[in-house]
Amino acid sequence: MTTLMTATDLPQVRGVKNIPVEEFYSSGHRTCQGCESALVMRLMIKAAGPRTIVLGSTGCMYVANTTYYSTPWVVPWMHTQLGSSGSAATGTAAGLASMMRKGKMNQEPINVIAFCGDGGGVDMGLSAISAALQHDEYNLLILCYDNESYANTDIQVSGSSPWGANSTFSPPGKVHRIMNSRWKKNTAPMLAAGHPDVRYIATACGSYGLDFNNKIRRALTIGGPTFIHSIDPCPKGWDYDPKYSHELGMLAIETGLWVQYEIIDGELILNGPSRSIAKGIRRRKPIEDYLSRQGRFAHFTPDDIAHFQQRVDDSWEKWWMPGVIPFTMSQD
Amino acid sequence: MTTTVPTDMFQQSTEELISGSEAIAIACALADVDVITAYPIRPYDTVMQYVSKLKADGAFDCDFIVAESEHSQFEIVKHASAVGARTFCGSSGVGWFYAFEAITVTAGLRMPVVAMVGNRALDDPGAFGVEHNDAMAVRDLGWHLYWVATAQEAMDIALLAWRVAEDRNVLLPFAISCDGSFLTHSQAIVQVPTREQVNRYLPGYNRHELQLHPDNPITVAPQVNEDWLMEIRRQTDEAMRRAVGVIYEAYDEFKEVFGRGDPSPFIEEYMTEDAEIILVGMGTLAMPTRVAVRRMREQGKKVGFVRVKFFRPFAVEEVQNALRGAKGIAVIDRDYSYGSPSFGGVLFHELRSTLYPLPERPLMLNFIAGLGGREVMVRDVNEMVETIEKALETGKIEQETTWINVRE
Numbered sequence: 001m002t003t004l005m006t007a008t009d010l011p012q013v014r015g016v017k018n019i020p021v022e023e024f025y026s027s028g029h030r031t032c033q034g035c036e037s038a039l040v041m042r043l044m045i046k047a048a049g050p051r052t053i054v055l056g057s058t059g060c061m062y063v064a065n066t067t068y069y070s071t072p073w074v075v076p077w078m079h080t081q082l083g084s085s086g087s088a089a090t091g092t093a094a095g096l097a098s099m100m101r102k103g104k105m106n107q108e109p110i111n112v113i114a115f116c117g118d119g120g121g122v123d124m125g126l127s128a129i130s131a132a133l134q135h136d137e138y139n140l141l142i143l144c145y146d147n148e149s150y151a152n153t154d155i156q157v158s159g160s161s162p163w164g165a166n167s168t169f170s171p172p173g174k175v176h177r178i179m180n181s182r183w184k185k186n187t188a189p190m191l192a193a194g195h196p197d198v199r200y201i202a203t204a205c206g207s208y209g210l211d212f213n214n215k216i217r218r219a220l221t222i223g224g225p226t227f228i229h230s231i232d233p234c235p236k237g238w239d240y241d242p243k244y245s246h247e248l249g250m251l252a253i254e255t256g257l258w259v260q261y262e263i264i265d266g267e268l269i270l271n272g273p274s275r276s277i278a279k280g281i282r283r284r285k286p287i288e289d290y291l292s293r294q295g296r297f298a299h300f301t302p303d304d305i306a307h308f309q310q311r312v313d314d315s316w317e318k319w320w321m322p323g324v325i326p327f328t329m330s331q332d
Numbered sequence: 333m334t335t336t337v338p339t340d341m342f343q344q345s346t347e348e349l350i351s352g353s354e355a356i357a358i359a360c361a362l363a364d365v366d367v368i369t370a371y372p373i374r375p376y377d378t379v380m381q382y383v384s385k386l387k388a389d390g391a392f393d394c395d396f397i398v399a400e401s402e403h404s405q406f407e408i409v410k411h412a413s414a415v416g417a418r419t420f421c422g423s424s425g426v427g428w429f430y431a432f433e434a435i436t437v438t439a440g441l442r443m444p445v446v447a448m449v450g451n452r453a454l455d456d457p458g459a460f461g462v463e464h465n466d467a468m469a470v471r472d473l474g475w476h477l478y479w480v481a482t483a484q485e486a487m488d489i490a491l492l493a494w495r496v497a498e499d500r501n502v503l504l505p506f507a508i509s510c511d512g513s514f515l516t517h518s519q520a521i522v523q524v525p526t527r528e529q530v531n532r533y534l535p536g537y538n539r540h541e542l543q544l545h546p547d548n549p550i551t552v553a554p555q556v557n558e559d560w561l562m563e564i565r566r567q568t569d570e571a572m573r574r575a576v577g578v579i580y581e582a583y584d585e586f587k588e589v590f591g592r593g594d595p596s597p598f599i600e601e602y603m604t605e606d607a608e609i610i611l612v613g614m615g616t617l618a619m620p621t622r623v624a625v626r627r628m629r630e631q632g633k634k635v636g637f638v639r640v641k642f643f644r645p646f647a648v649e650e651v652q653n654a655l656r657g658a659k660g661i662a663v664i665d666r667d668y669s670y671g672s673p674s675f676g677g678v679l680f681h682e683l684r685s686t687l688y689p690l691p692e693r694p695l696m697l698n699f700i701a702g703l704g705g706r707e708v709m710v711r712d713v714n715e716m717v718e719t720i721e722k723a724l725e726t727g728k729i730e731q732e733t734t735w736i737n738v739r740e
Binding site for chain 1: 394407
């Protein structure tokens, strides 16, 4: 068993004033106005600091961020293939570990973060992420920024798109109103359940910056492979005025559709509004408040909204662990 | 599986009865490879069985990662290479194809990954035996592509592979093609060099300002589009051109340090002097071909054989010089290229292209042989020579491409 060497200069932060001022994701990108994923990149690397290598799989955060001769990354950054965030993190961490152990490189903690979109993570890269999460000898973080479609290629439906959402591969038509009949994949709990040795898995949202900062730092300092799944409102793909990105992120959580939590060493801790909802301190907002703000659901009938609401209600009332584990234990 | 080499090895040069796969595994230990990725598919995976055993026995220290697919296998070493680690991986047949996206970008990113291809027929239908189409698929992408014929050559070329691939003037990946079963699983006597010799021959891998590290915050492979892609393609082309010179240099050094090797790193000539008919082929079919040539020589026939070793970079001048003056060239392809000119094999087309500028072009025939691991035998080679003799005699080509030893 190798001893893992993690960063020691990444404390948990209380109060937004204690978040570092330095930017390691700066100008030079050309993401859309209101892009929440760009904010996620900025928060991610702000939390991780300069002794970090970032691997970015194909997607918006590759194409819109890094154009030849123009990069927003102040830290070392490298492209990886669409389904390769897990492999990129593993290979980078393995290369560093091997050379440090063999004296070919200075011994020091270097953070390794690989990010992927929902297309690259929830769909194509799932097996490589799963494999990476089995390597408890490497420190690495895989961050899935989920804007709920293949937003870089023209907004096509992914396994992480919501039920019924309009996309260029699931357009409502004269005969078929609902072209995407799949419910959003329950990714973080699937990875947590499937990889019991992983010490840290969390969901996150850029609307809660402090929480986001601390989650990144927890993931990088706990030791071993870790995973964070972030929900990122996307003005282009979700079809809303860019100024509402933050608000939509909050609504996703306040309606109970997205649940904020950390799983630390096998213990699930709900965060923020999700915690208040679970404790009964706060009532879930109706899902219509969230759906009606987005053009991608404009074709929904009252029945569709009722169906969507029912699914969210079920996830809180019928699931074994509200919003997390979608089955129950037999009473027999 | 047991390794035949003791763990306190490499102090002295030894002779071992080992397979091509084991020879390459030992080369990995000698070269002190840092990251090795494995995924099972026959026949290449024998090399990984030996590597894992060598690691388990403490013969060398590496991060040995069993990936969850060939795609990940190649992506992992690509990224390990980017931070400066020496790497090795490999595959066979459809496994190599499963990794194809990663294989493509490895060359595009100029990562000097060394891979063993245990040549295997592509599915479907399933077949374990050798065909060259798997490795051939990377011929246009910027990979060095070498076909070995013996276990000794497998070890030697593996050591040369890191030397060439990691050269500052090259930085391109290197595929060592080994015929499935005939090379991967067949044992032969191999001279294992000492670690001291290998250290003298093989410098450490250093990416300098290209290394991905917090001390060197570079952005690797941003989107370029039409603005810059052509210049970057051109750089890879120039690197492959430079590789020719580096290979000569590295091969000369190899011969100096290890005291063995052919006159040329690119081709092997066998009885080509004054030959009127020359057979051309790659890989382990060299052995039956040499036997057939030797016997025909005994009967007074002026026949020779050229084995193409480096398929990429392809040594045009050397091949031209070796074949210049022959009246007939019989190209043996252990591959196919459906619908290609003359419905011939890939090597045949390369040879045609190579010989076209010659003032006097020889008559050329193509023979597709040994697919799916079917053995190429002396009598098959005899048949090829008889066919080309007849064509030379009559001045008429009945068919340019003939499938050898195939049921009609």
